[in-house]
Amino acid sequence: GAVVSQHPSWVICKSGTSVKIECRSLDFQATTMFWYRQFPKQSLMLMATSNEGSKATYEQGVEKDKFLINHASLTLSTLTVTSAHPEDSSFYICSAGPETGKGETQYFGPGTRLLVL
Amino acid sequence: SQKIEQNSEALNIQEGKTATLTCNYTNYSPAYLQWYRQDPGRGPVFLLLIRENEKEKRKERLKVTFDTTLKQSLFHITASQPADSATYLCALKYSSASKIIFGSGTRLSIRP
Numbered sequence: 001g002a003v004v005s006q007h008p009s010w011v012i013c014k015s016g017t018s019v020k021i022e023c024r025s026l027d028f029q030a031t032t033m034f035w036y037r038q039f040p041k042q043s044l045m046l047m048a049t050s051n052e053g054s055k056a057t058y059e060q061g062v063e064k065d066k067f068l069i070n071h072a073s074l075t076l077s078t079l080t081v082t083s084a085h086p087e088d089s090s091f092y093i094c095s096a097g098p099e100t101g102k103g104e105t106q107y108f109g110p111g112t113r114l115l116v117l
Numbered sequence: 118s119q120k121i122e123q124n125s126e127a128l129n130i131q132e133g134k135t136a137t138l139t140c141n142y143t144n145y146s147p148a149y150l151q152w153y154r155q156d157p158g159r160g161p162v163f164l165l166l167i168r169e170n171e172k173e174k175r176k177e178r179l180k181v182t183f184d185t186t187l188k189q190s191l192f193h194i195t196a197s198q199p200a201d202s203a204t205y206l207c208a209l210k211y212s213s214a215s216k217i218i219f220g221s222g223t224r225l226s227i228r229p
Contacts (some may be wrong), residue, residue: 023170034216043206043221052127087214093160104210106148107216108160 004096006109013084014117020022021112023094029074034065034106038091052075061078070091084116119144122205129226137192138223140207146185147209152192153215155204155222164205165192197227 003026013019023033031052036044048069050056057067068080077096081088091113097104126196130136138149139145148169153161167174167183167190180193194201207220 004160025218043219046216064139091158095160104166105163106149107163108153111158111160113158 002026002105002107004095004107004109006092006094006112008112009110010115011039011115012115012117016083016117017116019081019084019116020024021077021081021092021094023077023096023109025096025107026076028097028105031074032097033071033077034095035069035077035079036093037093038093046092047079070102084114086116089116119209119218121207121209121218123198123220123223125223126221127224127226129228130197132197132199134197134229135223136201136227138192138205138207139227140190140192140220141187142209145211147211149210150181150183150190151208151210151217152181152190153206153208153219155206159168161206181186182184183226194225196210199227199229201225202227 004045005024007022011019024051034041035047037047038044041059047062048056048058048060050069058064066082083085091111093111095108097106098104122141124139125168139172151166154164155161159202165174165176165181178195182191204224206222208217210217
């Protein structure tokens with residue numbers, strides 16, 4: 001099956017620093033990738049939809065200048081949390097898909113846990 | 118706006134029994150309804166997808182039903198095992214290009 005990886009799997013940083021998270025589709029090309037955030041005991045909340053070669057579409061309430069998304073290739077999207085603060089501490093998950101011509105399934109990465117001190 | 122309710126935050130059943138999880142939604146029916154499994158600290162894993170024009174889908178011990186009249190999907194795990202313990206997420210998708218909207222999940226615990 002299709003595999004999506006994320007790097008790093010966890011990161012601890014000081015308040016005010018920027019953190020970059022990578023999302024890669026390992027064995028398929030993904031025109032569209034999605035970024036989610038999940039707080040403890042809550043469901044996944046979509047932050048933005050990223051299309052290769054174009055600007056990301058952000059959900060209401062998500063600051064595009066704070067959460068920078070780059071989708072430079074069909075296998076890589078990056079999320080940069082700029083000037084991170086403790087309230088940005090969360091579990092960030094990306095997904096990719098569907099594969100062209102192969103159904104409607106999105107495949108999720110294993111997630112990146114961010115802790116901002 | 119669309120709402121998805123998984124009306125059991127937690128479900129605790131005996132091993133070997135059938136676990137039934139419920140997903141209800143408001144407004145118009147999605148083109149696709151999906152179920153995912155999520156273990157603590159991990160990303161969701163896709164289990165089953167059922168289309169608007171399908172009533173039932175099966176995969177091994179899993180069964181999903183989709184009733185657009187009731188605006189409800191049921192997710193069944195037969196012969197449940199402790200390894201089935203996880204959070205199960207219902208998700209709606211309105212077209213092939215649209216985003217997925219997730220329910221809040223049901224935390225299933227199977228006791229030996």
